[in-house]
Amino acid sequence: MPVIAVAAQKLSKVYPGGHYGLRDISITVRAGEMVGILGPSGAGKTTFFRLLNGALRPTAGSLTVLGRPMGQVSTKDLRRLRRRMAFVYQHHNLAPTMSVAHNVLAGCLGTYSLPQTVRSLVALLPQERERVWAVLKQLGMVDKMYRRADELSGGEQQRVALARALISRPELLLADEPIASVDVKTAATVLESLRELNARQGTTVLLNLHQVDFALQHCSRLLVLSAGRLMYDGEPEGIKEMHIYGENRRHALR
Ligand SMILES: Nc1ncnc2c1ncn2[C@@H]1O[C@H](COP(=O)(O)OP(=O)(O)O)[C@@H](O)[C@H]1O
Ligand SMILES: [Mg+2]
Numbered sequence: 001m002p003v004i005a006v007a008a009q010k011l012s013k014v015y016p017g018g019h020y021g022l023r024d025i026s027i028t029v030r031a032g033e034m035v036g037i038l039g040p041s042g043a044g045k046t047t048f049f050r051l052l053n054g055a056l057r058p059t060a061g062s063l064t065v066l067g068r069p070m071g072q073v074s075t076k077d078l079r080r081l082r083r084r085m086a087f088v089y090q091h092h093n094l095a096p097t098m099s100v101a102h103n104v105l106a107g108c109l110g111t112y113s114l115p116q117t118v119r120s121l122v123a124l125l126p127q128e129r130e131r132v133w134a135v136l137k138q139l140g141m142v143d144k145m146y147r148r149a150d151e152l153s154g155g156e157q158q159r160v161a162l163a164r165a166l167i168s169r170p171e172l173l174l175a176d177e178p179i180a181s182v183d184v185k186t187a188a189t190v191l192e193s194l195r196e197l198n199a200r201q202g203t204t205v206l207l208n209l210h211q212v213d214f215a216l217q218h219c220s221r222l223l224v225l226s227a228g229r230l231m232y233d234g235e236p237e238g239i240k241e242m243h244i245y246g247e248n249r250r251h252a253l254r
Pocket of ligand 2: 045046047
């Protein structure tokens with residue numbers, strides 16, 4: 001695993017029409033860090049993630065992810081790179097009528113052939129069952145393994161989505177507002193699971209949030225984006241001095 005997980009140098013993304021998604025961002029994230037990215041809606045957080053996963057190409061500057069320069073990465077290399085990464089989104093997009101086990105296993109399908117995929121939809125092999133069990137255990141969800149996804153609470157579904165991301169043992173996990181649509185208690189559980197994963201497996205975690213409180217509590221390093229620019233990069237304590245950390249701090253960034 002490379003020592004540097006993400007390196008951005010004067011990275012910019014200009015959308016068609018001339019609108020800046022990101023402007024001159026320079027950041028280095030070492031492997032094993034857990035970094036929270038804060039910023040109001042429209043700050044460029046998702047743009048940054050889409051550059052990291054290769055869905056967008058940089059307009060200017062350079063970006064290296066897990067040792068790969070993203071500016072000229074080939075489709076084949078990108079596919080290979082994405083297998084080393086996992087994604088968690090605000091909306092978990094589980095297959096509602098399928099079991100938790102099948103939904104979690106879906107996190108491995110990127111490495112499966114078509115026949116393997118079809119077979120896995122019918123029945124799980126013993127070793128697949130074991131793998132799913134192990135990751136669900138980590139998240140305290142073993143008892144839900146054979147339940148249908150749509151029978152679970154919203155918070156449980158978000159944890160299934162996290163299990164689906166973790167089963168491939170990613171080197172880099174990108175979580176884009178994973179707690180934006182869950183209650184406060186679930187949000188804490190999801191963030192604790194991420195932190196544990198980070199500590200236990202050494203997975204590099206980048207986490208987009210707009211709740212300042214949670215970021216302060218769970219991340220050891222914070223970046224703040226505003227209008228596509230990097231406004232802060234450092235320890236959580238430091239942002240208390242910034243104007244975004246106002247009286248109504250939970251909602252300060254909405
Ligand atoms: N596909 C797009 N085309 C044009 N502008 C976009 C597109 N996606 C995002 N933007 C703009 O880029 C800026 C950053 O957006 P985004 O990365 O989605 O912010 P965030 O995730 O922090 O809310 C916003 O001003 C947004 O309107
Ligand atoms: Mg976004």
